[in-house]
Amino acid sequence: MRLVELDTLRNAIVGLPGSSGLSTEQRKRLTIAVELVANPSIIFMDEPTSGLDARAAAIVMRTVRNTVDTGRTVVCTIHQPSIDIFEAFDELLLLKRGGRVIYGGKLGVRSQILIDYFQSIDGIPSIPDGYNPATWMLEVTNPAVEQRTDRDFADIYQNSEQHREVEGSITRLSVPPPDSQPLKFSSIYSQDQLSQFLICLKKQTLVYWRSPRYNLVRLVFTMVCALIYGSVFWDVGNQRQVMHTTKGLFMVMGALYSSCIFLGVNNASSVQPIVSIERTVFYRERAAGFYAPISYAAAQGLVELPYILVQTILFGVITYFMINFERTARKFFLYLLFMFLTFTYFTFYGLMAVGLTPSQHTASVLSSAFYSLWNLHSGFLVPKPRIPGWWIWFYYICPVAWSLKGIISSQLGDVETMIVEPTFKGTVKEYVSTSFGIDVGMMGPTVAVLLGFCILFFSVFALSIKFLNFQKR
Secondary structure, three states: OOOOOOHHHOOOOOOOOOOOOOOHHHHHHHHHHHHHOOOOOEEEEEOOOOOOOHHHHHHHHHHHHHHHOOOOEEEEEOOOOOHHHHOOOOEEEEEOOOOOEEEEEEOOHHHHHHHHHHHOOOOOOOOOOOOOHHHHHHHHOOHHHHHHHOOOHHHHHHOOHHHHHHHHHHHHHOOOOOOOOOOOOOOOOOOOHHHHHHHHHHHHHHHHHOOOOOHHHHHHHHHHHHHHHHHHOOOOOOHHHHOOOHHHHHHHHHHHHHHHHHHHHHHHHHHHHHHHHHHHHHHHHHHOOOOOHHHHHHHHHHOHHHHHHHHHHHHHHHHHHHHOOOOOHHHHHHHHHHHHHHHHHHHHHHHHHHHHOOOHHHHHHHHHHHHHHHHHOOOOOOOHHHOOOOOHHHHHOOHHHHHHHHHHHHHHOOOOOEEEEOOEEEEHHHHHHHHHOOOOOOHHHHHHHHHHHHHHHHHHHHHHHHHOOOOOO
């Protein structure tokens, strides 16, 4: 941090480009600092001064010069440099269209070696006093000058003493010393997988803790929604009053159904912009060889779980007692369990959608289509016995259907209250099984299937992070 002059910003939040946090010039210096952590012997920079004013460009190039003075090699592409920036470099490689070399070698003090080389060519005017050598160099080597003088600067360089010296250095340095061994590493990463995961998890935990716009707002939204939801379905879970008719039973099932999907969709939607931004950072850090994609993906998934747990407890406790479901410990904790699994697979589905698509907008559109299909085939709007045979397969792969199956069977699967109506006569338990096709004895398999959806969505996200790259450069 001292090397790139970031000491005064030690505790600053990086923020988002153009809206908060560090300036463009500070971000460029931070990028250089991040790369220096790995202690590389050579660093490549693509136009480090682009988009900066003269002052900011000078600060960045001072940082680059400080890096070189520590014994590292820095290779830069540079665009229209000022005199000070141009003369901060030790050597220059100048190319013409087609990738042919016009000049390669040392610049010299005040670019004197470069100036002497070009002024030695017939037809090249001398550089005016105080003129920028970089500007002059480009002016005297442009295609119009080549056409006017009928000279090819690439051919001139090929036949020059300068070229022979450079080629001689390359040949000499390409031969390894006697008895030397080639560098070999067992892995491209400096840490093992577990260490990478723990470090990534620590980083993601800190990122999430510093993201109140996402996490704090999510928890406040959960609490407000739970209060609204509980007040809308106030006391409908009271068996003694509402479960003697199918109308009352539908109220209870509607409360259970909406509780499954109410916050799940919000979780999947709200996590997408966060992961999309994090993926941009991941691309750069993966390219630098910081950590393996699977370690990053595991940390990204695991860091969500504590917040989902708090969200589940907030929503579950408030709604369970406001709706007045049957107050037994078993049913209460099963309610929380199915809520937690539902919120988790929705969140992991949001991660997966971002991982499989090139942008957050595309992920949002794709997700919305599946929300509608899941809602339609969940077994509530169209009960399982009434789903057409050519669509019944989708019911079994619909995660919301399994959430609904689990939460309804856990709350109503043992209710023996009689329903007597012209269309049906039997217990609540029998009605749930007959009309909705929900097998009340499938609690264990239902939990296993929901866990399977969580693992599936997370695994696809992890694999997409590893194998897909949507960068355009």
